[in-house]
Amino acid sequence: MDIEKIRNDFPMLKTKMQGHDLIYLDNGATTLKPKAVADAIYEYLTCYSGNAHRGDYDLSHTVDTAFENAREDVRRFINAKRVEEIVFTAGATDSLNMVAYGYGLTHLHEGDEIILNVAEHASNTLPWFDVAKKTGAKIVYAPLTDGCVTLEGIKSVTTDKTKIISVAIVSNVMGYVAPIKEIIKFAHEHDIIVVCDGAQSVPHHITDVIADDIDFLAFSGHKMCGPTGIGVLYGKYHLLDETSPTRYGGGSNARYKSNLEVDMKKPPYKFESGTPNIEGAIGLGAAIRYLEGIGMKDIMEREAKLRAYAIEKLKALDNITVYNENGTGAIAFNINNVFAQDGASLFNANGVAVRAGEHCAKLLDEYLGVRTTLRASFYFYNTEEEIDAFVEVCKKGDDFLDAFFG
Secondary structure (H helix, E strand, C coil), X not given: CCHHHHHCCCHHHHCEECCEECEECECCCCCCCCHHHHHHHHHHHHHCCCCCCCCCCHHHHHHHHHHHHHHHHXXXXXXXXXXXXXXXXXXXXXXXXXXXXXHHHHHCXXXXXXXXCCCXXXXXXXXXXXXXXXXXCEEEECCEECCEECHHHHHHHCCCXXXXXXXXXXXXXXXXXXXXXXXXXXXXXXCCEEEEECCCCCCCCXXXXXXXXXXXXXXXXXXXXXXXXXEEEEECHHHHHHCCCCCCCCCCEEEECCCCCEEECCCCHHHCCCCCCHHHHHHHHHHHHHHHHHCHHHHHHHHHHHHHHHHHHHHCCCCEEECCCCCCCCEEEEECCCCHHHHHHHHHHCCEECEEECCCCCCCHHHHCCCCEEEEECCCXXXXXXXXXXXXXXXXXXXXXXXXXX
16 A cells, blocks of 8 residues: 555645644544545536436436446445445435434334444434334343443343344444444344444445345445545345335425325435435545545555554553553543543644544443543554654643643
């Protein structure tokens, strides 16, 4: 992997923050965008900016082709069986809400159980909370082992009333990879549907929905070098067929009549009412092709190397607490005796962008015993030199305390 060549593909890496060269370590929140993605969107906006699936003229056909080619890019990237299993959404949050309300609300009954865990993102908890209230279903929490979801933990809370397990393949805070294939195998042996939050896994790991037998998978474009406002809901076709749309309008119906008869289109179109985010889908397709050009295996290996390097450096410091040393994704940590947001300000003053707070996982404090943490999350374009600079800021934590408190 030619890191310097790759870094030249990302104009943002040439910017400054607080007078310093930008060191961007908040890739778990959103990634930077390569020029290839911006060029693809610009080409659509300036050369063939018509609507999709609306017109009977050459320009519209060009748009239709580009839009559906992007859907095929997604299908290939996650190895889905059929392109009809790929639904374009507004993002992972939208996708998870579509599953909760479109499938969960129509398939769950009073007394049924939904298994979650306290490390889940709000997008994978709050919709299920609401669906549980509406249906009378019950939320059950699988225990964590060293911060990680395990098959044994899932088994320990599964009963004959369990109908849905909803879990992040990679936690956005703890950074651990769930044994998703094993969990799904166990779940299917008990007729349980598994919903996977892939927001933190699809951009960083090889994804194969057939090999893992995934039922539903949600992920966002902006966390994998694509634009914001575009995401994907993958579902096995028969499950999508059973799922109700959560919004209605033009493009999703074949016909409707004044007597309230509505004939909806088949998946994926029944979920895509209104003018879609065409430039978003085209940008996502370009991002996927860019990632494929680098190679997901190489990306995985590069990020593992960066994380191991950062952990080694952090462990040598006596003023840092790391909460997930053995994870594979983001590093959750704190500067001892420094409030997380204050720590983020210290990093900002030195040109380093990290995340601080609860990271939308507001149940996790029940496990960690701390409410807020700092989070450093890497992508393949980061460098060891950037990590060295990040660690040097960590060392300034004591000076930061002295400056404020003497």
